[in-house]
Amino acid sequence: MKLSNKFIQIFLAGLLTSPIAYASENIVYCSEGSPESFNPQKILSGTGRNATSLTIYNRLLEFEPGTTNVIPSLATSWDISGDKTEYTFKLRKGVQFHQTAYFKPTREFNADDVIFSINRQLDLKHPYHLVGGGAYQYFQGMGMHNLIESVEKVDNYTVKIKLNKPEAPFISNMAMPFMSILSEEYAAQLANLGRKENIDTLPVGTGPFKYRRYLKDSVIRYNAHASYWQGKTAIDNLIFSITPDASVRYQKLKKGECDIAVYPSPADIASIQKNEKLELRELDGLNIGYLAMNTEKPPFNNLSVRRAIAHALDKQSYINAIYLGKAKPAINPYPSTVWSYHEDIDTYEYNPQKARQLLKEAGFDKGFKTTLWTLPVSRPFNPNGRKMGELMQQDLAKVGIEVELVTYDWGTYLDKVKRGEHDIVQLGWTGDNGDPDNFLYTLFSCDSVDRGSNNSRYCQKSFDSLIKTARSESDRKKREALYQKALQIFSHDVPVIPIAHAKVYRALRNTVSGYIMDPFDVDHFYNLEVINK
Known part of the structure; x- marks a missing residue:
């Protein structure tokens, strides 16, 4: 019998996506989203880092x-x-x-x-x-x-x-x-073939796993690199099952359709802990969830407006409702585990009356209309962007700011934010190296405005000078003093509203051995094994 091309395509897609019984030498990893690229040079998100930098x-x-x-x-x-x-x-x-x-x-x-x-x-x-x-x-x-x-x-x-x-x-x-x-x-080979763009989509590296294939927004498959310089991994095949919904990831984990699930919903934590076939790993996150205001756009170029919004948001209610208490309210753009954390700064308690007064002083006594972009993927620093957006929408309405909630798919979201198309946007950051510079320079320097990582598009000369001087200083005490001065300026200007520092969780089947929680919120696959229990 001759099979049509369409039938063959559907059959192959089924092999990639259907829940099948995987062999014990395989690991299935339920990821929260798709990578922007298969080249870490082109990636900004943690989603992309896990799919590329620690595999390929x-x-x-x-x-x-x-x-x-x-x-x-x-x-x-x-x-x-x-x-x-x-x-x-x-x-x-x-x-x-x-x-x-x-x-x-x-x-x-x-x-x-x-x-x-x-x-x-x-x-x-x-x-x-x-x-x-x-x-x-x-x-x-x-x-x-x-x-x-x-x-x-x-x-x-x-x-x-x-x-x-x-x-x-x-x-x-x-x-x-x-x-x-x-x-x-x-x-060089791709250049000769006229296919340079393949270097970012058909990757070649030296890492423990080789890229095999990718079905967009569904699954990524990797094979073990048999000649890996540290020795071949115990896993023959690594499979990323792309599953944006945290509750669906949990259901797949319970059914044995995945071995590791990222970012379980806070609502599922207790249930995971009670399940004898599952393990829950926990770590204080090196992260910050924040709300960025586009300081290049009116009215967010007005300091009083930004301060009004900061006073209008009830951060503790978000921590109770979204994180279910599994996070700490934030005042700095990085957590207290990062050296140079500073408490002697301007803070903005929940105070709708003060928010309305500041709006009146700024000439917005009748409020204004704006858009708020809600995070489309589950991240530890914001487990549910839509729900948080709805709570923020309600808080801002109380002080006269009418908010329309907007979102896009993850890749489009990041691209549009990079271009500065947003008014107010939910985002966050997980530290990459444990240095304050990785937060302050990367996210808030003048240089990073045009490069796309400064989501508030904040450029303040005194602040910028302090963090650049700190980068060149080798004496840690002097660097710490410089960063604390910078944090005082930053908190005064409030280009972003720090919301929360969240705990980071992973849920695993108890047959997985060798998993290590990482302060940078990345997943290491090389040492993993599947054991029989």
Whole structure:
């Protein structure tokens, strides 16, 4: 019998999406969303980091799983010059790139791959810089394009990176996902074929898993990298089951259709804890959920309006209703576990009367209309964007601000926010390296406005000067004093309203072994195993 092409397509899609009994050497991971790209250089979200940076790729340096400690990876060691502007990395030998259906490497990882991976983001004239639009939000948002003077090949296994000035967080930044190493040989092959864009959609790395296929918004499949330099993982196949709804993820976990479920709903926590076949892991999150006001747009360029909104929002009610008490009210843009946290700042208690008075002083005694964008995916810093939006809508209506709730799919949401199309938007951040710079410079510097990571589009010269000076200062006490002054300015200007620092949860079947909770809210898959119980 001859099968139609349409039937074959439907059959294959069913194989990718249907709940089947997976073999014990497989791990099914219920993810909350789809990655924006399969290249960590192009990714800003935690969703994308989990799907790429800890599966497909490695970096010169890594964070030790479960800690903020930097350890060697593709680099075995590094030396720093006396003036702290030159970093020389010794590279690991014998590292193999993935062999896939679309690429067969002819050589091992070497210095050419490091130079390609950094210069693609750094050099405006690089043949791959404009592929995919030329936006590298992390690299640019963190100022790496202004910091790195050059990347030089000393020999095949030695690379020297020269900086324009000293920068205290540089080594930690080198361990972050956007510094992942791509294959220069693969890039050259794609250029010859006229398919450069495939480098971001059909990925090749050195990591523990090889990309196999992706069915948009449904499933991602990976195979173990048999020649992985740390040794092959115990998992033969890693499957991401993309499941935006937290309650559906929980149901899949209970049925055995997934082994790990991210971000369980606070309402399901107690039930998970009672289930003998499941385990709940918990960690204080290195995160902040916030409401950003677009300070480039009226009326949010008016300080009194921003302060009025801050006083209008009942944050504790959101923590009770949305997080079910599994979070702490926020006053700083990062939690107290990050050094330089500062309590001697302006805070904005829930006070509708004061909010109405501030609006009157700003010339809005009759209020105004605006839009509030609600987070379309479940994140630990905001488990239910729509419900939180409805509560915020009610609070703002009490002081005369009429709010229309708006949302988009995750990729469109991020892209539109990057372009500054929003009025007020729900977003959040999970720290990447444990340094205050990763919050303050990345999210609120003048440089990061145009690069897309500054969602409030806040640019204040005194604040900007303090956080930039702190980046170049190696003395931690001096850095701390600079950051605390910056936090005082920030709280006075209130470009964003810090809402909550949330606990982070993962739900696992008790047959999963080797799982480690991570302060950066990422998931490590390399050490996982499935055991029989």
